[in-house]
Structure formats: C-alpha cells, structure tokens
Amino acid sequence: DGGITQSPKYLFRKEGQNVTLSCEQNLNHDAMYWYRQDPGQGLRLIYYSQIVNDFQKGDIAEGYSVSREKKESFPLTVTSAQKNPTAFYLCASKERTKVDTGELFFGEGSRLTVL
C-alpha cells in the first residue's frame, strides 16, 4: 500500500542534542512538507520541498534543517538551536496534478520529547 512512513513514532532527547526525524513516501509525490503541532495552535509549517535538491523555509524554520536528496525522502533535523522542540511533528506530501488544490496526505507523526 502507498503511504507516508514517519519514524520513530516516539523519541526522547536530552537538551543540547540534535535529532533527525525520518519521512519516507512511496506515493511518487513531488512535494513534501514538515509541520509542527502544539496543543491549541494547529499546524505550523516548518519546511517544504517542491522538487529534489530544493527546499524552502516555512513559517517557523529557525532551529530546524532539512534535506531532499531523493524524491521519496525528506528528513527533518531538530537542532539544539530550537528553543522549545517538544512537539508532535507531521510529514505530508502532495501529488502533482493539473490543478494544484493544495491537498495534502499525512504520515502518522512523530512525537519528540526533550527531557
């Protein structure tokens, strides 16, 4: 079955450590996205990528980094510069269609807790 796989589902880290969240999709979608979700704040866009080897900052990119070396993979690194990294992180992808409606397909999410 096609879909988006995020790993790990739960992750704990100590302050000052970098951590990388994995996102893999086998939907053959061109665009991929990372969102952060905090209670009562909805989803906020961190980074997105329209094609391989290209990505753009979203609304809250500070303290995060990404890469897009392969179409199916879009890993997110939460660096020690991110002041409040505890959150639920969602990866999403978008199919290339004649009319771009913006519709997204989501993974199951990764919950990061900083101890």
Next chain:
Amino acid sequence: AQSVTQLDSQVPVFEEAPVELRCNYSSSVSVYLFWYVQYPNQGLQLLLKYLSGSTLVKGINGFEAEFNKSQTSFHLRKPSVHISDTAEYFCAVSERGGTASKLTFGTGTRLQVTL
C-alpha cells in the same frame, strides 16, 4: 494571504445528537476548502473537500459541509454522532490559481462525544 478561524476549541456532544463544527476563512481570492480529522497520536486524514460545483459536500463517516461564499464559511455537520467520532477536526484553506498552493490550517476543534 489566507487565514482560517475555528471558533470553537472544544465541542462536547452526546452520542446520537447532531453536531456542527464552525469554520470561517479569509482570502482575497477564490479558495479551495478542506476538513481533516485527527485521532489521538495519529496523522491527519481527509474528511472532505470543496473544489468547485455543488456547495454541499459529502465526506467519509457521514460528515458533510456547506460552502457559503457570502459568509466565507465552511461549517462541518453530522446529523448523529458516534463515540468513534471523538477526535480533533481541522479546517484548512488554499488559494485558487497558485503555482505552489499551500494549505493554511485552523487551530482545530476537539469533538468529545459521550454516552
């Protein structure tokens, strides 16, 4: 730029009662509209979407929504809810005609169904 307002952060309702979750949007151009559902510790799943045509849109799990252009609203309804409908619901909007459309999400409404 577009924005979305979900007026109710929480909606408690008894099983088999009807429910309406409210969503209003703001945009200077025509839009596409979406409702997503999120069960605890999971990703978002598309419930329904309005792209064009009939303003009454039917989705999965018995939900429907009506697009009202004059009131810039896209309220979600279900005539009789079930315990399994307990989840968080997100309204989202994207602008028509964009070359790289991005979804803007509301802050979510938590639907709590009780016996």
